[in-house]
Amino acid sequence: MTKFKDLNLSEATLKAIDKMGFEEATPIQSETIPLGLTGKDIIGQAQTGTGKTTAFGIPMVEKIDTKNDAIQGLIIAPTRELAIQVSEELYRIGSGKRARVLAVYGGQDIQRQIRALKQRPHIIVGTPGRILDHINRRTLKLENIQTLVLDEADEMLNMGFIQDIESILSNVPPERQTLLFSATMPGPIRAIAERFMKDPEMIKVKAKEMTVSNIDQYYVKVPQREKFDVLARLMDSHSPELAIIFGRTKRRVDELANALSLRGYQAEGIHGDLTQAKRLTVLNRFKAGKIDVLVATDVAARGLDISGVTHVYNYDIPQDPESYVHRIGRTGRAGKEGMAVTLVDPREMSYLREVERTTKKRMNPMEAPSWDDALSGLQQAAVTELEEAIAKNEWAEYRAFAKDMLEQYNPEDLVAAALKLITKEPDRTPVHITNEAALPQRRDKFRSKNSGGSRKPSGSGRQGGGRSYGNRDRKSGSSGSGGGRRKYSSN
Numbered sequence: 001m002t003k004f005k006d007l008n009l010s011e012a013t014l015k016a017i018d019k020m021g022f023e024e025a026t027p028i029q030s031e032t033i034p035l036g037l038t039g040k041d042i043i044g045q046a047q048t049g050t051g052k053t054t055a056f057g058i059p060m061v062e063k064i065d066t067k068n069d070a071i072q073g074l075i076i077a078p079t080r081e082l083a084i085q086v087s088e089e090l091y092r093i094g095s096g097k098r099a100r101v102l103a104v105y106g107g108q109d110i111q112r113q114i115r116a117l118k119q120r121p122h123i124i125v126g127t128p129g130r131i132l133d134h135i136n137r138r139t140l141k142l143e144n145i146q147t148l149v150l151d152e153a154d155e156m157l158n159m160g161f162i163q164d165i166e167s168i169l170s171n172v173p174p175e176r177q178t179l180l181f182s183a184t185m186p187g188p189i190r191a192i193a194e195r196f197m198k199d200p201e202m203i204k205v206k207a208k209e210m211t212v213s214n215i216d217q218y219y220v221k222v223p224q225r226e227k228f229d230v231l232a233r234l235m236d237s238h239s240p241e242l243a244i245i246f247g248r249t250k251r252r253v254d255e256l257a258n259a260l261s262l263r264g265y266q267a268e269g270i271h272g273d274l275t276q277a278k279r280l281t282v283l284n285r286f287k288a289g290k291i292d293v294l295v296a297t298d299v300a301a302r303g304l305d306i307s308g309v310t311h312v313y314n315y316d317i318p319q320d321p322e323s324y325v326h327r328i329g330r331t332g333r334a335g336k337e338g339m340a341v342t343l344v345d346p347r348e349m350s351y352l353r354e355v356e357r358t359t360k361k362r363m364n365p366m367e368a369p370s371w372d373d374a375l376s377g378l379q380q381a382a383v384t385e386l387e388e389a390i391a392k393n394e395w396a397e398y399r400a401f402a403k404d405m406l407e408q409y410n411p412e413d414l415v416a417a418a419l420k421l422i423t424k425e426p427d428r429t430p431v432h433i434t435n436e437a438a439l440p441q442r443r444d445k446f447r448s449k450n451s452g453g454s455r456k457p458s459g460s461g462r463q464g465g466g467r468s469y470g471n472r473d474r475k476s477g478s479s480g481s482g483g484g485r486r487k488y489s490s491n
């Protein structure tokens with residue numbers, strides 16, 4: 001294991017890393033940082049939650065000259081939430097050197113961003129649409145960029161984004177260093193990536209499987225009309241601390257969030273049709289534990305780092321294996337344990353097998369829990385709650401009542417009644433979830449070996465990516481981001 005202090009970093013950066021609480025570098029960090037410091041272009045691939053942000057963040061920050069007021073580093077990320085998160089991490093890494101970092105993303109007041117851009121940031125983290133918007137307004141000058149990062153590079157070079165990325169790249173000096181990172185890098189996308197780079201080095205952290213081993217992966221075979229009850233019973237029997245449920249479409253997400261609330265779960269939905277303010281509020285409420293279930297489209301699948309997410313449920317199997325990898329990677333981060341459960345319609349089993357082929361990891365079949373299983377999960381949760389309350393030792397004022405009651409009743413009856421009161425018993429309130437058509441049968445023989453999905457990346461395309469249900473940054477730019485590129489984006 002490499003210590004950060006053995007990586008030849010400046011005192012200022014070492015101090016910042018120390019403040020972040022990191023001691024040892026993760027494998028992607030110990031491989032990327034020394035090479036990144038030499039100025040080489042890098043394609044970095046490592047599993048979800050293994051610290052890729054710091055891996056590209058340190059070389060970028062180390063190269064910033066804080067005496068120079070020009071923007072020297074640019075990081076592009078596919079979603080607004082991710083841009084904010086990455087900017088916060090860069091701010092922390094750069095705090096020792098006092099590097100100024102600014103996030104620019106759609107849905108936020110552009111005048112406010114223009115004023116912030118005048119404060120001479122050194123590093124910009126943004127979404128493609130809004131970056132382009134600023135370039136076109138000449139409020140963002142990129143001629144002094146030395147380091148450029150595409151976080152979630154495969155997603156950004158996928159059709160639907162490639163033109164925006166190309167336009168941004170044409171405004172950045174060709175001598176720059178380019179760093180591309182993702183947990184997934186399908187071969188054809190990597191080929192596109194290399195067009196934008198100079199003799200890039202591929203750093204792929206060796207791992208047998210594409211997903212991290214500390215996520216237990218299961219699937220439940222269940223027909224669509226039974227999915228919701230099965231989901232509810234799964235959650236009841238697992239008692240997740242924080243759970244993310246992924247749905248295929250925006251309508252699905254709205255319906256699931258409503259249905260879960262009806263049944264008494266603290267759940268809210270997030271997708272691209274919500275205002276930016278609402279998206280951030282929901283996410284912050286989830287991070288703070290004010291809601292414990294986040295229902296999301298793929299807009300929340302990539303890069304988001306929320307501690308305490310113990311469970312990920314795929315209400316529907318994702319269409320691409322890559323999407324699966326990123327979704328379940330919202331749990332099991334930074335060495336923590338996690339559980340991922342995918343509900344799969346029997347007609348869509350071929351997609352599950354394709355996911356397994358890509359990740360090189362088999363999912364374990366799981367039986368749908370019964371109502372009894374759900375009840376015992378909830379009872380266990382009540383016992384835990386009671387135990388935690390005992391440990392808290394804040395019940396002195398209740399003691400006199402306890403004593404009285406113990407004189408009147410048998411202790412077992414007493415505790416059982418109290419537990420029944422605390423237990424949130426399985427709720428069967430009827431709910432409505434619209435049926436959605438099953439995915440088309442896979443036609444494996446027509447597909448290229450590495451693409452891992454039905455999309456065909458190409459440098460030319462306005463013709464729509466044939467996937468992707470979440471909204472990325474479509475609303476952010478008034479220019480340079482024409483609508484209608486994504487087949488399902490109106491869902």
Ligand SMILES: Nc1ncnc2c1ncn2[C@@H]1O[C@H](COP(=O)(O)OP(=O)(O)OP(=O)(O)O)[C@@H](O)[C@H]1O
Nearest residue numbers: 022024025026048049050051052053183303305334
């Ligand atoms: N060296 C380290 N030691 C301990 N924790 C770390 C270290 N580096 C990063 N982390 C923490 O690990 C978590 C995951 O990091 P990060 O979000 O960069 O992962 P990632 O590889 O980019 O994942 P994804 O593919 O999902 O984007 C973060 O909470 C981060 O603070």
Ligand SMILES: [Mg+2]
Nearest residue numbers: 052053151303
């Ligand atoms: Mg990341």
